[in-house]
Amino acid sequence: MSQSRRFELLLVAVAALLLPVTVAAQELEYVPELTDTEVGGDGVWTVTGTMNASANVASNRRVVGQIEGTGVTFGLALAGDVSYVG
Numbered sequence: 001m002s003q004s005r006r007f008e009l010l011l012v013a014v015a016a017l018l019l020p021v022t023v024a025a026q027e028l029e030y031v032p033e034l035t036d037t038e039v040g041g042d043g044v045w046t047v048t049g050t051m052n053a054s055a056n057v058a059s060n061r062r063v064v065g066q067i068e069g070t071g072v073t074f075g076l077a078l079a080g081d082v083s084y085v086g
Contacts (some may be wrong), residue, residue: 042086043084043085043086044084044085044086045082045083045084046081046082046083046084046085047080047081047082048080048081049078049079049080049081050077050078050079050080051076051077051078051079052075052076052077053074053075053076053077054073054074054075054076055072055073055074055075056071056072056073056074056075057070057071057072057073058070058071058072058073059071
């Protein structure tokens with residue numbers, strides 16, 4: 001049996017295993033309906049924030065088709081959220 005044929009059979013087997021899981025997940029109710037006792041009261045403010053930083057150093061020496069040298073890349077990501085639940 002060729003390697004590509006084995007890979008195709010593996011993909012079919014994985015798809016057959018995952019199909020019932022996705023059908024069952026579609027039947028679940030993720031957000032229940034609110035009742036009168038759950039609504040009202042004092043509201044709550046929520047403030048969240050995240051900061052991510054990254055650095056990358058790449059060096060190309062004697063690489064065919066690339067300019068020789070060293071490259072440095074810095075990255076910064078900021079994200080925030082302010083929400084009110086009342």
